Amino acid sequence: MGSHAIESTREQRYQCQIPYRRHDSTRYRHGTVNDHATGNDGQPDSTLPHSGEPDEQYTGSGLIVEKAKRLAKIDATRAAGTEPYPYRFDRSHTLAEIRDEHAALAPGTELSDRVDVAGRVMLLRDSGKLIFATLRDRGGDIQLFVSKAVIGDAGFGAVQNLDLGDWVGVSGTVMTTRKGELSVKVDNLQLLSKAIRPLPDKWHGLTDTDTRFRQRYADLIVNAEARRTFEIRHAIIASFRRTLHETGFIEVETPVLHVEAGGAHARPFVTHHNALDMQMFLRIALELHLKRLIVAGMERVFEIGRVFRNEGISTRHNPEFTMMELYQAFADHTEMIDITERLITAAALDSTGTSVVTIFGPQEHTETVDLALPWRRARMIDLVHDAIGQDVHPSQSVEHLRGVASAHGVSCAPRWGPGKIIEELFEATVEHTLIAPTFVTGHPVEISPLARTDRYDPFLTERFELFIGGREYANGYSELNDPVEQRVRFQDEQTAKDAGDDEATGVDEDYLRALEYGMPPTGGLGIGMDRVAMLIAGVHSIKEVILFPTLRHEVL
RNA sequence: GCCCCUCUAGCUCAAUGGUUAGAGCACCGGACUUUUAAUCCGUUGGUUCUGGGUUCGAGCCCCAGGGGGGGCACCA
Incomplete structure:
Protein backbone atom coordinates (compact mmCIF):
# COMPACT_ATOMS: atom_id res chain seq x y z
CA MET A 1 0.00 0.00 0.00
CA ALA A 80 32.63 18.49 -24.42
CA GLY A 81 33.87 15.33 -22.69
CA THR A 82 33.63 16.51 -19.07
CA GLU A 83 31.57 14.75 -16.44
CA PRO A 84 29.43 17.35 -14.62
CA TYR A 85 28.99 15.01 -11.61
CA PRO A 86 32.46 13.55 -10.93
CA TYR A 87 32.98 10.99 -8.19
CA ARG A 88 35.42 12.74 -5.89
CA PHE A 89 37.71 15.65 -5.30
CA ASP A 90 40.80 15.60 -3.10
CA ARG A 91 41.13 18.88 -1.30
CA SER A 92 44.30 19.95 0.43
CA HIS A 93 42.73 22.59 2.67
CA THR A 94 39.41 23.58 4.07
CA LEU A 95 38.64 27.26 3.63
CA ALA A 96 39.01 27.78 7.37
CA GLU A 97 42.48 26.26 7.23
CA ILE A 98 43.53 28.71 4.55
CA ARG A 99 42.13 31.57 6.61
CA ASP A 100 43.97 30.35 9.70
CA GLU A 101 47.27 29.88 7.90
CA HIS A 102 47.16 33.25 6.14
CA ALA A 103 45.37 35.42 8.65
CA ALA A 104 47.48 38.55 8.22
CA LEU A 105 48.68 38.77 4.62
CA ALA A 106 49.36 42.28 3.39
CA PRO A 107 47.29 43.56 0.44
CA GLY A 108 48.73 42.62 -2.92
CA THR A 109 50.55 39.53 -1.68
CA GLU A 110 51.09 36.61 -4.06
CA LEU A 111 52.24 33.35 -2.46
CA SER A 112 53.44 30.24 -4.20
CA ASP A 113 51.59 27.91 -1.82
CA ARG A 114 49.37 25.61 -3.83
CA VAL A 115 45.94 24.70 -2.52
CA ASP A 116 43.06 22.51 -3.66
CA VAL A 117 39.75 23.60 -2.20
CA ALA A 118 36.11 22.75 -2.78
CA GLY A 119 32.79 24.38 -2.05
CA ARG A 120 29.62 25.93 -3.33
CA VAL A 121 29.61 29.05 -5.49
CA MET A 122 27.62 31.64 -3.56
CA LEU A 123 28.37 34.87 -5.47
CA LEU A 124 29.83 35.75 -8.86
CA ARG A 125 31.29 39.08 -9.94
CA ASP A 126 32.27 39.17 -13.60
CA SER A 127 34.37 42.10 -14.73
CA GLY A 128 35.33 40.99 -18.21
CA LYS A 129 38.58 39.10 -18.27
CA LEU A 130 38.53 38.76 -14.49
CA ILE A 131 35.88 36.95 -12.48
CA PHE A 132 35.54 36.96 -8.71
CA ALA A 133 33.53 34.24 -6.99
CA THR A 134 32.66 33.62 -3.38
CA LEU A 135 33.26 29.99 -2.52
CA ARG A 136 31.76 28.50 0.63
CA ASP A 137 32.48 25.28 2.47
CA ARG A 138 31.30 24.21 5.92
CA GLY A 139 33.77 26.40 7.73
CA GLY A 140 33.44 29.67 5.84
CA ASP A 141 33.87 31.64 2.64
CA ILE A 142 36.84 32.56 0.52
CA GLN A 143 37.15 34.54 -2.68
CA LEU A 144 38.20 32.95 -5.94
CA PHE A 145 40.25 35.18 -8.23
CA VAL A 146 39.90 33.93 -11.80
CA SER A 147 42.01 35.64 -14.44
CA LYS A 148 41.52 34.70 -18.08
CA ALA A 149 45.25 35.02 -18.62
CA VAL A 150 45.97 32.53 -15.80
CA ILE A 151 43.30 29.90 -16.32
CA GLY A 152 43.17 30.02 -20.12
CA ASP A 153 40.28 30.53 -22.52
CA ALA A 154 38.63 27.14 -22.02
CA GLY A 155 38.81 27.29 -18.26
CA PHE A 156 37.55 30.85 -18.27
CA GLY A 157 34.59 29.82 -20.38
CA ALA A 158 33.74 27.14 -17.84
CA VAL A 159 33.79 29.72 -15.06
CA GLN A 160 31.54 32.02 -17.08
CA ASN A 161 29.11 29.11 -17.36
CA LEU A 162 28.88 28.61 -13.59
CA ASP A 163 25.64 29.33 -11.79
CA LEU A 164 25.14 30.31 -8.19
CA GLY A 165 24.75 27.13 -6.20
CA ASP A 166 27.14 24.99 -8.26
CA TRP A 167 29.74 22.94 -6.39
CA VAL A 168 33.28 23.31 -7.67
CA GLY A 169 36.77 22.16 -6.83
CA VAL A 170 39.59 24.52 -7.67
CA SER A 171 43.37 24.49 -7.65
CA GLY A 172 45.53 27.55 -7.38
CA THR A 173 47.71 29.73 -5.23
CA VAL A 174 46.99 31.89 -2.20
CA MET A 175 46.95 35.65 -2.72
CA THR A 176 45.42 38.86 -1.51
CA THR A 177 43.85 41.50 -3.73
CA ARG A 178 44.80 45.16 -3.72
CA LYS A 179 42.07 45.71 -1.15
CA GLY A 180 43.50 42.88 0.96
CA GLU A 181 40.83 40.23 0.35
CA LEU A 182 42.27 36.76 0.90
CA SER A 183 41.72 34.82 -2.32
CA VAL A 184 42.68 31.73 -4.26
CA LYS A 185 44.11 32.56 -7.68
CA VAL A 186 42.58 29.79 -9.74
CA ASP A 187 44.51 27.99 -12.44
CA ASN A 188 42.20 24.98 -12.61
CA LEU A 189 38.50 24.63 -11.90
CA GLN A 190 36.40 21.50 -11.95
CA LEU A 191 32.63 21.33 -11.71
CA LEU A 192 31.78 18.94 -8.86
CA SER A 193 28.01 19.12 -9.07
CA LYS A 194 25.73 21.22 -11.21
CA ALA A 195 22.84 22.95 -9.45
CA ILE A 196 19.65 22.82 -11.50
CA ARG A 197 17.50 24.90 -9.18
CA PRO A 198 18.37 28.56 -8.49
CA LEU A 199 19.28 29.65 -4.99
CA PRO A 200 16.99 31.97 -3.05
CA ASP A 201 17.80 35.68 -3.01
CA LYS A 202 21.53 36.10 -2.46
CA TRP A 203 21.05 39.09 -0.17
CA HIS A 204 17.76 38.54 1.63
CA GLY A 205 17.92 34.76 1.84
CA LEU A 206 14.69 32.92 2.60
CA THR A 207 12.17 34.53 4.92
CA ASP A 208 8.99 32.61 4.22
CA THR A 209 8.68 30.33 7.24
CA ASP A 210 6.86 27.62 5.35
CA THR A 211 9.61 27.35 2.76
CA ARG A 212 12.34 27.66 5.39
CA PHE A 213 11.02 24.69 7.37
CA ARG A 214 9.96 22.53 4.43
CA GLN A 215 13.15 23.16 2.46
CA ARG A 216 15.60 23.32 5.34
CA TYR A 217 18.40 22.53 2.88
CA ALA A 218 17.72 25.85 1.14
CA ASP A 219 17.34 27.67 4.47
CA LEU A 220 20.75 26.43 5.62
CA ILE A 221 22.41 27.33 2.32
CA VAL A 222 21.39 30.97 2.44
CA ASN A 223 20.60 31.88 6.05
CA ALA A 224 23.62 32.25 8.31
CA GLU A 225 21.37 32.57 11.37
CA ALA A 226 19.92 29.13 10.73
CA ARG A 227 23.40 27.65 10.40
CA ARG A 228 24.46 29.30 13.63
CA THR A 229 21.44 27.98 15.51
CA PHE A 230 22.17 24.40 14.55
CA GLU A 231 25.87 24.77 15.28
CA ILE A 232 24.85 25.84 18.78
CA ARG A 233 22.40 22.97 19.12
CA HIS A 234 25.02 20.42 18.20
CA ALA A 235 27.63 22.01 20.41
CA ILE A 236 25.17 21.79 23.31
CA ILE A 237 24.63 18.09 22.73
CA ALA A 238 28.37 17.51 22.42
CA SER A 239 28.89 19.44 25.66
CA PHE A 240 26.33 17.29 27.46
CA ARG A 241 28.07 14.15 26.27
CA ARG A 242 31.46 15.42 27.37
CA THR A 243 30.24 16.43 30.82
CA LEU A 244 28.52 13.10 31.29
CA HIS A 245 31.47 11.05 30.10
CA GLU A 246 33.73 12.99 32.45
CA THR A 247 31.33 12.20 35.29
CA GLY A 248 31.46 8.47 34.66
CA PHE A 249 28.22 7.98 32.73
CA ILE A 250 27.98 5.62 29.79
CA GLU A 251 25.72 6.24 26.85
CA VAL A 252 23.19 3.53 25.99
CA GLU A 253 20.43 2.98 23.44
CA THR A 254 17.06 1.62 24.48
CA PRO A 255 14.01 0.66 22.40
CA VAL A 256 11.92 3.24 20.62
CA LEU A 257 9.13 0.72 20.06
CA HIS A 258 7.44 0.04 23.38
CA VAL A 259 4.84 -2.45 24.40
CA GLU A 260 3.73 -0.09 27.17
CA ALA A 261 4.25 3.68 26.74
CA GLY A 262 5.34 4.67 30.22
CA GLY A 263 7.59 7.13 32.00
CA ALA A 264 5.49 10.22 31.37
CA HIS A 265 1.94 11.46 31.01
CA ALA A 266 1.33 11.83 27.29
CA ARG A 267 -0.68 10.37 24.46
CA PRO A 268 1.50 8.01 22.46
CA PHE A 269 1.70 7.29 18.76
CA VAL A 270 0.30 3.82 18.16
CA THR A 271 1.74 1.45 15.60
CA HIS A 272 1.65 -2.23 14.76
CA HIS A 273 4.29 -4.86 14.24
CA ASN A 274 3.18 -7.19 11.47
CA ALA A 275 5.27 -10.29 12.10
CA LEU A 276 4.45 -10.31 15.80
CA ASP A 277 0.90 -9.09 15.11
CA MET A 278 1.25 -6.80 18.08
CA GLN A 279 0.24 -3.27 18.90
CA MET A 280 3.21 -1.10 19.82
CA PHE A 281 3.78 2.48 20.91
CA LEU A 282 6.51 4.95 20.08
CA ARG A 283 8.20 5.84 23.34
CA ILE A 284 7.06 8.93 25.23
CA ALA A 285 10.05 8.84 27.60
CA LEU A 286 13.32 7.00 28.12
CA GLU A 287 12.89 6.44 31.83
CA LEU A 288 11.77 2.89 32.43
CA HIS A 289 14.35 1.14 30.26
CA LEU A 290 17.19 3.20 31.69
CA LYS A 291 16.15 2.29 35.21
CA ARG A 292 16.10 -1.38 34.21
CA LEU A 293 19.79 -0.86 33.43
CA ILE A 294 20.34 0.53 36.92
CA VAL A 295 18.80 -2.70 38.20
CA ALA A 296 21.27 -4.48 35.94
CA GLY A 297 24.14 -2.79 37.76
CA MET A 298 25.29 -0.29 35.16
CA GLU A 299 25.28 2.43 37.87
CA ARG A 300 25.51 5.51 35.64
CA VAL A 301 23.72 5.55 32.30
CA PHE A 302 22.33 8.19 29.99
CA GLU A 303 20.58 8.34 26.66
CA ILE A 304 20.00 11.26 24.32
CA GLY A 305 17.14 10.18 22.16
CA ARG A 306 13.99 11.01 20.32
CA VAL A 307 10.66 10.67 22.09
CA PHE A 308 7.22 11.03 20.54
CA ARG A 309 4.06 12.56 21.95
CA ASN A 310 0.84 12.64 20.01
CA GLU A 311 -0.14 16.12 21.07
CA GLY A 312 -0.43 19.64 19.75
CA ILE A 313 2.21 21.57 17.83
CA SER A 314 3.25 24.99 19.07
CA THR A 315 6.30 27.20 19.40
CA ARG A 316 7.35 24.99 22.32
CA HIS A 317 6.08 21.58 21.17
CA ASN A 318 7.02 19.27 18.33
CA PRO A 319 5.51 15.76 18.17
CA GLU A 320 9.00 14.26 18.12
CA PHE A 321 11.66 15.89 20.25
CA THR A 322 14.93 15.05 21.93
CA MET A 323 15.28 14.11 25.57
CA MET A 324 18.38 13.51 27.61
CA GLU A 325 17.78 11.24 30.57
CA LEU A 326 20.34 10.00 33.04
CA TYR A 327 20.24 7.72 36.08
CA GLN A 328 22.85 7.50 38.80
CA ALA A 329 22.97 4.74 41.38
CA PHE A 330 23.45 5.67 45.06
CA ALA A 331 22.44 9.30 44.36
CA ASP A 332 19.26 11.17 45.22
CA HIS A 333 17.47 14.19 43.80
CA THR A 334 19.93 16.70 45.27
CA GLU A 335 22.73 15.38 43.10
CA MET A 336 20.41 15.54 40.11
CA ILE A 337 19.82 19.22 40.85
CA ASP A 338 23.55 19.81 40.93
CA ILE A 339 24.25 18.04 37.67
CA THR A 340 21.37 19.80 35.91
CA GLU A 341 22.91 23.15 36.74
CA ARG A 342 26.35 22.00 35.64
CA LEU A 343 25.15 20.48 32.35
CA ILE A 344 23.19 23.50 31.18
CA THR A 345 25.69 26.13 32.27
CA ALA A 346 28.58 24.25 30.65
CA ALA A 347 26.55 23.80 27.47
CA ALA A 348 25.94 27.54 27.23
CA LEU A 349 29.62 28.31 27.71
CA ASP A 350 30.75 25.59 25.31
CA SER A 351 28.33 26.54 22.54
CA THR A 352 28.29 30.34 22.74
CA GLY A 353 31.18 31.32 24.99
CA THR A 354 28.87 33.02 27.47
CA SER A 355 26.58 31.92 30.28
CA VAL A 356 24.26 34.88 29.68
CA VAL A 357 21.04 34.04 27.89
CA THR A 358 18.12 36.16 26.76
CA ILE A 359 14.62 35.33 27.96
CA PHE A 360 11.72 36.22 25.69
CA GLY A 361 8.71 37.12 27.77
CA PRO A 362 5.23 38.07 26.65
CA GLN A 363 4.69 41.21 24.55
CA GLU A 364 8.21 41.51 23.17
CA HIS A 365 9.57 41.82 26.69
CA THR A 366 13.08 40.44 27.05
CA GLU A 367 15.52 40.16 29.88
CA THR A 368 18.87 38.55 30.34
CA VAL A 369 19.81 35.86 32.83
CA ASP A 370 23.28 34.73 33.80
CA LEU A 371 23.19 30.97 34.18
CA ALA A 372 26.48 31.08 36.10
CA LEU A 373 24.75 32.65 39.12
CA PRO A 374 23.39 30.19 41.72
CA TRP A 375 19.97 28.80 40.88
CA ARG A 376 17.10 29.21 43.30
CA ARG A 377 15.40 26.23 44.97
CA ALA A 378 11.88 26.37 46.39
CA ARG A 379 9.11 23.93 47.23
CA MET A 380 6.02 23.98 45.07
CA ILE A 381 3.70 24.36 48.06
CA ASP A 382 5.75 27.27 49.41
CA LEU A 383 5.70 29.04 46.06
CA VAL A 384 1.93 28.65 45.85
CA HIS A 385 1.62 29.90 49.42
CA ASP A 386 3.68 32.99 48.56
CA ALA A 387 1.56 33.62 45.49
CA ILE A 388 -1.90 33.29 47.05
CA GLY A 389 -1.23 33.92 50.73
CA GLN A 390 -2.77 30.64 51.79
CA ASP A 391 -1.33 27.32 52.90
CA VAL A 392 -1.82 24.46 50.49
CA HIS A 393 -0.83 20.86 51.09
CA PRO A 394 -1.89 17.55 49.54
CA SER A 395 -3.01 16.39 52.99
CA GLN A 396 -5.85 18.91 52.80
CA SER A 397 -9.28 17.80 51.64
CA VAL A 398 -10.21 17.87 47.96
CA GLU A 399 -13.22 20.04 48.78
CA HIS A 400 -11.08 22.65 50.51
CA LEU A 401 -8.54 22.76 47.68
CA ARG A 402 -11.25 22.99 45.03
CA GLY A 403 -12.50 26.06 46.82
CA VAL A 404 -9.03 27.59 46.86
CA ALA A 405 -8.57 26.78 43.21
CA SER A 406 -11.83 28.30 42.04
CA ALA A 407 -11.07 31.40 44.10
CA HIS A 408 -8.04 31.81 41.86
CA GLY A 409 -9.77 31.05 38.61
CA VAL A 410 -8.62 27.44 38.32
CA SER A 411 -11.37 25.03 37.34
CA CYS A 412 -10.91 21.43 38.44
CA ALA A 413 -11.80 18.18 36.71
CA PRO A 414 -13.87 15.85 38.91
CA ARG A 415 -11.21 13.13 39.05
CA TRP A 416 -8.44 15.44 40.27
CA GLY A 417 -7.16 14.80 43.75
CA PRO A 418 -5.46 17.30 46.07
CA GLY A 419 -2.03 16.92 44.47
CA LYS A 420 -3.24 17.60 40.94
CA ILE A 421 -5.17 20.66 42.12
CA ILE A 422 -2.05 22.06 43.80
CA GLU A 423 -0.09 21.57 40.59
CA GLU A 424 -2.75 23.41 38.62
CA LEU A 425 -2.65 26.23 41.16
CA PHE A 426 1.10 26.37 40.75
CA GLU A 427 0.85 26.53 36.98
CA ALA A 428 -1.79 29.24 37.11
CA THR A 429 -0.22 31.48 39.75
CA VAL A 430 3.52 30.79 39.92
CA GLU A 431 4.98 29.16 36.83
CA HIS A 432 5.06 32.24 34.56
CA THR A 433 6.82 34.28 37.28
CA LEU A 434 9.87 32.00 37.46
CA ILE A 435 12.22 33.91 35.15
CA ALA A 436 15.63 33.26 36.68
CA PRO A 437 16.48 29.55 36.91
CA THR A 438 14.43 27.98 39.68
CA PHE A 439 14.25 24.40 40.90
CA VAL A 440 10.71 23.76 42.03
CA THR A 441 10.72 20.81 44.45
CA GLY A 442 8.40 18.65 46.49
CA HIS A 443 5.73 17.70 43.96
CA PRO A 444 2.72 15.87 45.39
CA VAL A 445 2.85 12.08 45.24
CA GLU A 446 -0.35 11.96 43.20
CA ILE A 447 1.28 13.56 40.16
CA SER A 448 4.62 11.75 40.49
CA PRO A 449 4.02 8.03 40.06
CA LEU A 450 7.70 7.14 39.59
CA ALA A 451 9.25 9.43 42.21
CA ARG A 452 10.20 8.48 45.72
CA THR A 453 8.23 9.83 48.67
CA ASP A 454 9.85 12.70 50.53
CA ARG A 455 11.77 11.34 53.50
CA TYR A 456 10.13 13.95 55.78
CA ASP A 457 6.64 14.37 54.27
CA PRO A 458 4.69 11.33 53.01
CA PHE A 459 2.41 13.51 50.82
CA LEU A 460 5.27 14.93 48.78
CA THR A 461 8.04 13.45 46.63
CA GLU A 462 11.76 14.13 46.33
CA ARG A 463 11.23 15.63 42.93
CA PHE A 464 12.15 18.85 41.12
CA GLU A 465 11.42 20.64 37.92
CA LEU A 466 13.63 23.38 36.50
CA PHE A 467 11.96 26.55 35.25
CA ILE A 468 13.66 29.36 33.35
CA GLY A 469 11.71 32.19 31.81
CA GLY A 470 8.48 30.53 32.92
CA ARG A 471 9.20 27.39 30.94
CA GLU A 472 10.01 23.89 32.11
CA TYR A 473 13.38 22.52 31.10
CA ALA A 474 14.13 19.57 33.34
CA ASN A 475 12.49 17.10 35.66
CA GLY A 476 14.19 14.79 38.11
CA TYR A 477 13.79 12.90 41.32
CA SER A 478 14.94 10.32 43.78
CA GLU A 479 13.69 7.22 42.02
CA LEU A 480 11.04 5.05 43.55
CA ASN A 481 12.72 1.65 43.91
CA ASP A 482 10.27 -0.18 46.17
CA PRO A 483 8.46 -2.67 43.89
CA VAL A 484 5.50 -3.00 46.23
CA GLU A 485 4.87 0.73 46.37
CA GLN A 486 5.53 1.06 42.66
CA ARG A 487 2.79 -1.48 41.95
CA VAL A 488 0.35 0.54 44.03
CA ARG A 489 1.27 3.71 42.12
CA PHE A 490 0.85 1.93 38.79
CA GLN A 491 -2.54 0.68 39.89
CA ASP A 492 -3.59 4.24 40.68
CA GLU A 493 -2.51 5.16 37.16
CA GLN A 494 -4.45 2.26 35.73
CA THR A 495 -7.53 3.43 37.62
CA ALA A 496 -7.16 6.89 36.12
CA LYS A 497 -6.68 5.38 32.69
CA ASP A 498 -9.79 3.26 33.08
CA ALA A 499 -11.65 6.38 34.17
CA GLY A 500 -10.87 8.02 30.84
CA ASP A 501 -7.50 9.70 31.37
CA ASP A 502 -5.85 8.76 28.07
CA GLU A 503 -2.49 10.13 29.21
CA ALA A 504 -2.30 7.80 32.20
CA THR A 505 -0.13 4.73 31.90
CA GLY A 506 -0.96 1.17 32.72
CA VAL A 507 0.88 -1.34 34.88
CA ASP A 508 4.27 -2.21 33.42
CA GLU A 509 4.70 -5.75 34.73
CA ASP A 510 8.14 -6.23 33.29
CA TYR A 511 9.37 -3.03 34.96
CA LEU A 512 7.96 -4.27 38.28
CA ARG A 513 9.73 -7.59 37.75
CA ALA A 514 12.98 -5.70 37.26
CA LEU A 515 12.44 -3.73 40.47
CA GLU A 516 11.89 -7.01 42.26
CA TYR A 517 15.50 -7.91 41.51
CA GLY A 518 16.44 -4.79 43.46
CA MET A 519 17.22 -1.29 42.25
CA PRO A 520 19.78 0.60 44.35
CA PRO A 521 18.94 4.07 45.60
CA THR A 522 19.01 6.14 42.42
CA GLY A 523 18.69 9.69 41.22
CA GLY A 524 17.20 10.36 37.79
CA LEU A 525 16.96 13.36 35.50
CA GLY A 526 15.35 14.29 32.19
CA ILE A 527 16.14 17.41 30.18
CA GLY A 528 14.35 18.65 27.06
CA MET A 529 17.25 19.25 24.70
CA ASP A 530 15.27 21.24 22.15
CA ARG A 531 14.18 23.74 24.75
CA VAL A 532 17.71 24.05 26.09
CA ALA A 533 18.83 24.75 22.53
CA MET A 534 16.12 27.40 22.18
CA LEU A 535 17.22 29.04 25.41
CA ILE A 536 20.91 29.15 24.57
CA ALA A 537 20.52 29.99 20.88
CA GLY A 538 17.98 32.68 21.73
CA VAL A 539 15.20 31.65 19.35
CA HIS A 540 11.45 31.81 19.86
CA SER A 541 10.24 28.64 18.20
CA ILE A 542 11.15 24.98 18.63
CA LYS A 543 11.02 24.71 14.83
CA GLU A 544 14.16 26.84 14.75
CA VAL A 545 16.14 24.15 16.60
CA ILE A 546 14.73 21.06 14.86
CA LEU A 547 16.22 20.53 11.43
CA PHE A 548 13.06 19.05 9.95
CA PRO A 549 10.11 19.99 12.15
CA THR A 550 6.80 18.20 11.81
CA LEU A 551 4.62 19.91 9.21
CA ARG A 552 1.37 19.10 7.54
CA HIS A 553 1.84 16.96 4.46
CA GLU A 554 2.63 19.09 1.45
CA VAL A 555 0.17 18.69 -1.41
CA LEU A 556 2.16 18.47 -4.63
C1' G B 1 -10.78 22.09 18.23
C1' C B 2 -11.45 27.88 18.57
C1' C B 3 -9.70 33.04 17.37
C1' C B 4 -6.46 36.50 14.71
C1' C B 5 -2.86 37.42 10.78
C1' U B 6 -0.77 35.97 6.17
C1' C B 7 -0.19 33.85 0.93
C1' U B 8 1.67 38.44 -5.69
C1' A B 9 7.76 36.05 -10.73
C1' G B 10 12.71 30.91 -8.58
C1' C B 11 13.86 34.60 -4.12
C1' U B 12 12.91 39.54 -1.45
C1' C B 13 9.07 42.96 -1.88
C1' A B 14 5.44 46.96 -4.35
C1' A B 15 0.58 47.92 -6.43
C1' U B 16 -6.92 54.14 -3.53
C1' G B 17 -11.95 48.66 -6.40
C1' G B 18 -10.06 51.64 -12.38
C1' U B 19 -4.80 51.09 -18.53
C1' U B 20 -1.64 45.41 -20.42
C1' A B 21 0.01 43.66 -11.97
C1' G B 22 5.51 46.62 -11.08
C1' A B 23 10.74 46.78 -8.91
C1' G B 24 15.44 44.58 -6.98
C1' C B 25 18.07 39.91 -7.01
C1' A B 26 18.55 35.49 -10.01
C1' C B 27 18.38 34.17 -15.38
C1' C B 28 19.64 35.70 -20.77
C1' G B 29 22.51 39.30 -24.19
C1' G B 30 26.31 43.32 -24.21
C1' A B 31 30.70 46.41 -21.77
C1' C B 32 34.58 46.07 -18.19
C1' U B 33 41.75 42.66 -15.47
C1' U B 34 41.31 44.09 -8.38
C1' U B 35 35.51 43.21 -7.53
C1' U B 36 33.14 42.71 -2.32
C1' A B 37 25.08 42.28 -2.57
C1' A B 38 30.56 44.61 -8.11
C1' U B 39 28.92 48.37 -11.57
C1' C B 40 26.67 50.06 -16.25
C1' C B 41 23.31 49.12 -20.66
C1' G B 42 19.39 45.98 -22.79
C1' U B 43 15.92 41.79 -22.58
C1' U B 44 12.93 37.98 -20.48
C1' G B 45 9.89 36.04 -16.76
C1' G B 46 2.90 36.03 -13.60
C1' U B 47 -3.01 30.27 -12.79
C1' U B 48 -1.80 37.35 -7.68
C1' C B 49 -2.83 29.80 -3.04
C1' U B 50 -7.68 27.30 -5.02
C1' G B 51 -12.99 27.58 -6.07
C1' G B 52 -17.28 30.45 -6.00
C1' G B 53 -19.71 35.41 -5.44
C1' U B 54 -20.58 40.99 -5.53
C1' U B 55 -19.38 44.72 -9.33
C1' C B 56 -19.45 47.99 -15.62
C1' G B 57 -14.60 46.53 -13.53
C1' A B 58 -11.42 42.34 -8.19
C1' G B 59 -4.44 41.09 -6.52
C1' C B 60 -7.61 44.37 -3.40
C1' C B 61 -14.42 43.46 -1.18
C1' C B 62 -17.65 38.87 0.42
C1' C B 63 -18.17 33.29 1.12
C1' A B 64 -15.97 28.40 1.24
C1' G B 65 -11.53 25.53 1.10
C1' G B 66 -5.95 24.89 1.43
C1' G B 67 -0.75 26.09 3.29
C1' G B 68 1.97 28.80 6.90
C1' G B 69 2.55 31.95 11.27
C1' G B 70 0.80 33.77 16.10
C1' G B 71 -2.54 33.21 20.31
C1' C B 72 -6.01 30.10 23.23
C1' A B 73 -7.15 25.13 24.61
C1' C B 74 -4.27 20.67 25.19
C1' C B 75 0.68 19.41 26.91
C1' A B 76 4.43 16.58 34.19
Missing part, protein backbone atom coordinates in the same frame (compact mmCIF):
# COMPACT_ATOMS: atom_id res chain seq x y z
CA GLY A 2 2.69 2.43 1.00
CA SER A 3 4.88 1.90 -2.02
CA HIS A 4 1.93 2.25 -4.34
CA ALA A 5 1.15 5.62 -2.85
CA ILE A 6 4.74 6.72 -3.38
CA GLU A 7 4.68 5.63 -7.00
CA SER A 8 1.56 7.57 -7.78
CA THR A 9 3.06 10.66 -6.15
CA ARG A 10 6.11 10.35 -8.33
CA GLU A 11 3.95 10.01 -11.39
CA GLN A 12 2.14 13.21 -10.47
CA ARG A 13 5.45 14.96 -10.06
CA TYR A 14 6.64 13.89 -13.46
CA GLN A 15 3.49 15.16 -15.01
CA CYS A 16 4.45 18.61 -13.78
CA GLN A 17 7.59 18.38 -15.91
CA ILE A 18 5.92 18.51 -19.27
CA PRO A 19 8.57 20.67 -20.93
CA TYR A 20 11.29 18.22 -19.94
CA ARG A 21 9.39 15.04 -20.66
CA ARG A 22 8.75 16.16 -24.15
CA HIS A 23 12.42 16.63 -24.90
CA ASP A 24 14.09 14.23 -22.55
CA SER A 25 11.93 11.74 -20.76
CA THR A 26 14.74 9.73 -19.24
CA ARG A 27 17.31 12.03 -17.79
CA TYR A 28 15.39 14.41 -15.59
CA ARG A 29 14.23 12.68 -12.47
CA HIS A 30 14.02 15.32 -9.78
CA GLY A 31 10.57 15.83 -8.36
CA THR A 32 10.21 19.41 -7.24
CA VAL A 33 8.24 21.29 -4.70
CA ASN A 34 7.04 24.41 -6.37
CA ASP A 35 6.85 23.37 -9.98
CA HIS A 36 3.10 23.00 -9.86
CA ALA A 37 2.87 26.69 -9.12
CA THR A 38 4.40 27.51 -12.45
CA GLY A 39 3.53 24.32 -14.25
CA ASN A 40 3.42 24.38 -18.00
CA ASP A 41 3.30 28.06 -18.67
CA GLY A 42 1.86 27.58 -22.10
CA GLN A 43 4.92 28.71 -23.97
CA PRO A 44 5.60 27.13 -27.33
CA ASP A 45 7.89 24.15 -27.18
CA SER A 46 10.55 25.89 -29.20
CA THR A 47 11.30 28.06 -26.18
CA LEU A 48 12.17 25.05 -24.03
CA PRO A 49 14.69 22.84 -25.70
CA HIS A 50 17.14 20.72 -23.83
CA SER A 51 20.11 20.55 -26.08
CA GLY A 52 22.27 22.68 -28.27
CA GLU A 53 23.18 26.29 -27.68
CA PRO A 54 21.61 27.55 -24.50
CA ASP A 55 21.65 31.15 -25.58
CA GLU A 56 19.58 31.25 -28.70
CA GLN A 57 16.98 28.55 -28.65
CA TYR A 58 14.89 29.82 -25.79
CA THR A 59 14.36 32.96 -23.88
CA GLY A 60 12.54 33.88 -20.75
CA SER A 61 12.88 33.14 -17.09
CA GLY A 62 10.88 31.44 -14.41
CA LEU A 63 11.82 28.23 -12.70
CA ILE A 64 10.99 25.82 -15.51
CA VAL A 65 12.95 27.75 -18.09
CA GLU A 66 15.89 28.37 -15.80
CA LYS A 67 16.18 24.69 -14.97
CA ALA A 68 16.03 23.87 -18.66
CA LYS A 69 18.91 26.24 -19.31
CA ARG A 70 21.02 24.62 -16.64
CA LEU A 71 20.20 21.14 -17.88
CA ALA A 72 21.34 22.28 -21.29
CA LYS A 73 24.63 23.34 -19.76
CA ILE A 74 25.01 19.83 -18.36
CA ASP A 75 24.47 18.36 -21.81
CA ALA A 76 26.98 20.76 -23.28
CA THR A 77 29.51 19.86 -20.59
CA ARG A 78 29.10 16.16 -21.31
CA ALA A 79 29.29 16.78 -25.04
